[in-house]
Amino acid sequence: MRVALFVTCVNDAVYPSTGIAVVKLLERLGVEVDFPPGQTCCGQPQFNTGYRRETEPLVRRMGRVFEGYDHVVTPSGSCAAMVRDNYPRIAHKGSDPQLQQVADTLVPRMYELTEFLVDVLGVTDVGAYFPHTVTYHPSCHGLRMLGLGERPRKLLEAVKGLELRDLPGAEECCGFGGTFAMKNSDVSAAMGEDKVRNAASTGAEVLCGADNSCLMHLDGLLHRQGAPQRALHLAEILASTEEEPLG
């Protein structure tokens, strides 16, 4: 089984610890994972802001870089959804048969991390240890576009020492929304503040999610408010073990 990690541009530049966690986690589960260095960005920020044409070269690059792998795994629900939902649309609109080729071949091999763990590897207990209280925010793309459902929750529940607390209003958007966070910053911050307040009301030490872009927005709010709670990617919790706890 040839598995490639699509780390995403945000994780590469800002949250490398998430990528490292995915590598360690998958290796611990016996998966040999590769990181093709030619990868950059799936084109989500460009596409969602209305620059479809500018995403076309990135779509072609994604197709090239991940050719030949059985599975492509990414720790980002929104990037997985970008490939799965929007690549076919981009291919349909563009006149380039190469785009269609990418959509046809990459889409079925693209997995968000929790899908890969539960559906492909068939595990929910990944042998993790994380003795903390956690509340989970299911980001919109994972929730609605990918339909991740109970997968993240099942994975977290199996973590030794972890106490999972329900997040009130969990299914409401946190307000990140890519360039929305800048273009409509007042509304974006208002949404995020409500999310952060709900997270605080659980008393959990950690606000967990599976998309670092949303977490960057939420952690930025927590940090600004001087809140004790911290945002953390699901992969880092799953990678943490008794022998090698999260640093």
Add this chain to the structure above:
Amino acid sequence: MSGTYLGMPSFPVAAREAVNNPTLRANLRHATHTIRAKRAVAVAELADWALLREAGKQIKDRTLRHLDTLLVELEEKVTAAGGVVHWAADAEEANRIVTELVVETGEREVVKVKSMATQEIGLNEALEAAGIAAYETDLAELIVQLGEDRPSHILVPAIHRNRGEIRDIFATTMGEWGRPAPDDLTDSPAALAEAARLHLREKFLRAKVGISGANFMVAETGTLVVLESEGNGRMCLTLPETLISVVGIEKVIPSWRDLEVFLQTLPRSSTAERMNPYTSTWTGTTDSDGPKAFHLVLLDNGRTATLADEVGRQALRCIRCSACLNVCPVYERAGGHAYGSVYPGPIGAILSPQLRGTQSDIDASLPYASSLCGACYEVCPVAIDIPEVLVHLREQVAEKGGKGHRLEKTAMKAAGWILNHPAALTAGERIASKTRALHPKTVPGASAWTDSRDLPALPEQPFRDWWKKNRT
């Protein structure tokens, strides 16, 4: 659309006001969350909801594909039943037709019900200019009219008001329009409803001309259909001598069988009721009962242009249930007025720029008034993929390169180049990481982010460097 909305600021500017108004935010939050929860229960009762949703979508799509022939069929049937059909290409033409029809009756006042189309075209203002008073009879519309306000929700136009505010509006302005509110008016719902009932009853019994909209028009029989909760609509449709219905051309459906689907999905999606309290249907005129003259004004006003857009046309499937507004986190914080149109919320964000074009500040900003969370698509009873249309419209706005978009396009192009040249990207990331101690917490130009949020600290090294060092 209505001149009332001309000169609206762009969405982010208009939204800021609402975001910073705690009363408004509390009103909106309470109202949308209550109805959202009720809707979920009402929908969950139907085991075949997914099938109904798909059926509604397909009926509407089929209708849109055959719109030309269906409208002609409708015209024939309405005419045969004693009605008169008028075609209006835009707001101006529709207003002229309706004004002339009212003037011909010799009347100087009309009662109105259930018509977003007339708000879309600014009919009340046009009538006023011709010396004709138009009285809104839907309770919420009445509140909006008396408060010299604008509607902020499709179904609950006065959603932004609480009971106390409504009491004050009734107490101070009802007298100017007709029967005044009683002196001892309280803010209990029963007292407010009774004051409105007495005020409106007087108008219904006096009016000789009624103006309505319609939820559906059945082509096979030329029948118009209105769904409502208060019964005021039924009075408005049956008591006057002349009835003028102004309806968007996309509201036609082929047959009564098709109606069955929407009679199930519309009430549950909008008011969370299994069945709406009043369903009125009317076909032309009858000698012994109801209005003696019936006019149907079929309104285009940007609809055929919308129909021509392969992706955007799905907005015309909308049955105005308002479910998308009630689940929208952006609407909840920004309020309905920020959308600068009679159609607020997610549907407004895709419908208004299509009907009006994207030249104005507000219309160019509406496709961006969403975080693309997808909650609207999930609840829409006719499965309009609102996020898909938003992104599609963003492309049109960005292509035109209006205000701000030229710069953005250049930046996107530059980013696109870097992202297509991994070596440049790696170098950039390394420089950023190496100089991370120098990065100020507030980056100039990024204030839209840093006004309320801190930026993350940059890591020692990007992931690709870790990989290179540890795995290759």
